[in-house]
């Protein structure tokens with residue numbers, strides 16, 4: 001593709017041997033363009049660096065600039081003192097402008113310039129709870145439960161009764177325990193007292209009715225499966241690739257200890273955040289810009305390390321990440337650090353690239 005007519009055709013295989021390459025082939029291999037040794041001047045690198053994500057406030061107007069395509073799949077952290085403009089740059093300028101541009105809508109007037117090359121989607125992930133009720137679980141959220149229910153419906157026992165996958169859901173009348181309607185517990189409304197929650201006396205918390213619990217796959221009832229933790233389930237369902245594939249990312253973001261049937265509203269903010277990321281790790285993230293606002297808030301230092309590992313997985317999948325945070329471990333892991341400041345309020349509004357790991 002990068003073949004240029006008249007550029008050393010016919011004779012040698014390598015028209016322009018790079019300096020220091022002892023006649024060997026290009027280590028990068030492939031048939032990419034051989035445009036000769038590109039000038040990798042430091043000065044040029046410096047100039048480009050200023051064009052990466054940066055924010056400058058001029059009379060209330062912002063320049064917001066995103067990494068270009070050659071800089072996709074990098075982690076950029078935005079730090080700085082309170083009031084220095086982190087939120088104003090990322091959440092109030094960059095995100096609304098990028099969303100408007102991608103949707104073809106009028107862009108906010110205070111953003112004077114926006115370079116969005118290579119970005120086709122903006123994803124904001126927060127640490128808010130997943131699901132409003134106890135019916136959302138890691139199994140349902142990851143998509144694994146659909147495949148698990150199909151396995152149960154494919155059993156000889158279920159096929160004889162013409163049971164469909166929906167039969168193996170605690171959300172359907174066919175599947176759920178009639179007493180607790182699939183919740184596994186009962187909320188007792190006692191006047192003048194806080195509600196009391198007790199285990200359902202009919203299903204003992206299994207959430208399903210007896211007819212459904214008579215079906216076993218690999219020796220397990222559907223309730224047994226929901227009692228497995230993610231790590232064990234990945235092993236048990238190794239021979240059922242769709243199930244294992246849906247659960248593997250959940251394990252990889254460090255949530256292997258969660259039970260498949262654990263209600264997601266009971267997860268911590270950090271767990272919810274990682275489960276949301278895991279649900280996206282199943283597909284390519286090329287062109288996706290992820291924005292996290294203080295994702296380490298409330299996290300144990302070990303969880304911060306896990307989160308950094310999860311960010312690496314997102315980057316490997318092709319995502320571009322911008323994170324507002326001040327956790328030193330997270331900042332140290334960033335490819336670029338934008339330090340907003342120098343102070344808060346009127347002293348703020350300037351973004352400077354102070355770190356470049358590359």
Ligand SMILES: [Zn+2]
Nearest residue numbers: 177180200203
């Ligand atoms: Zn019940």
